[in-house]
Amino acid sequence: MKSPNPLTRFIDLCHRIYARDFVPGSGGNASMRLGDRIVITPSGVSLGMLEEQDLVTIAMDGSVIGAGKPSKEWRMHMNCYERDDVNVVIHVHSPYSVAVACLTDLDHSCAMPVYTPGYSVRVGALPVVPYYRAGSTELANSIIAIMADRNSLLLENHGVLTVGATIDQAFNLVEEIEENAHLHFTLNGRGKPLSRQQQDDLNGKY
Template sequence: MNEAELRQQMVDLARSMFNRGYATGGAGNLSLRLPNGHFLATPTGSSFGRLVAEELSVVDKEGNHLSGKRPSKEVAFHLAIYDKDPNCNAIVHLHSTYLTALSCLENLDPKNAIKAFTPYYVMRVGELPVVPYYRPGSSNIAEDLAKLAGKYRAFLLANHGPIITGSDFLDAVDNAEELEETAKLFFLLANKPTRYLTDEEVTDLKGRGK
């Protein structure tokens, strides 16, 4: 896809997420790797329901603002992930209801906030490490993510929300939807005796693709 098509894809899928309740107000941000090595990102404060293709922000890998509106205050953590994960070409950060509720629970396993109970969670995400709470826009988020990126496909910011990566923008959005649905099921199953996938079942699913 060329840059114009990628811009349109970001606008269209962001609106689709907004219309289905994955994003509200001005919360969350999106980015993707452009063919020329720069990055397209949502402008700070923008609603997923009202993005404009020509207004999207372009930054280089050092975070210099090259064109469009002022980029998301979280652009540093997006760049930290791209830097450490060459297979990541798109990132979705949401404050979606169930994943954000999960991010507020005490005693989450910092290595994996959701123990697998369905195969698609394993196939699309695998594990969900937790980054401690820092205020939105803090450089600490990027520093912590730099240590995890490349080893995981999604991350949970404590008391904040999820970050989901993908091989392209569509993949990142599909992974985000799968993860939000998994968190919803997690709460539906709360206090109900649950059969988790066994280690053997998880290992069998890993590396098989989607």
């Protein structure tokens, strides 16, 4: 049975992200809306080791409430919460997705072919924002237009950003994207992606 305590479930999410090898070292960050504030993972602490008291609280104006130093990507997270339906934000460096984000011939409107129905429906044509320094205001602002009407994107030469109304929604997107990226490299150019018509046919039926 799932714990009713949202902070306990959030810490569990951070541990799952680490256990799945989606963040090497102290990389990656996650946050969750709690009423009129955001709790976010701290700077420089491995998500695998995180405890509730390590979390940093931020007001909606970006000011830190209490102690702690938030993840350097806190501006990117806050920009995602401009949408009222977003309650969880996850940013990871999952290896196959990062490999896609480092391809020389990257299509910024669709990072990789769509191979499976689930990925087609939940992710589809995955957009990529250009490279900006991690933690910069430029990176934080680069995601705003795309995230206004979708729940996932790639950061060039960097990683993945997903949002959701719930922890599971945001985490499932990370897993879907990593799985499709894994397939992409496993198939090594021999894969047959779903056609546009096959993808259109899934709308509302999956």
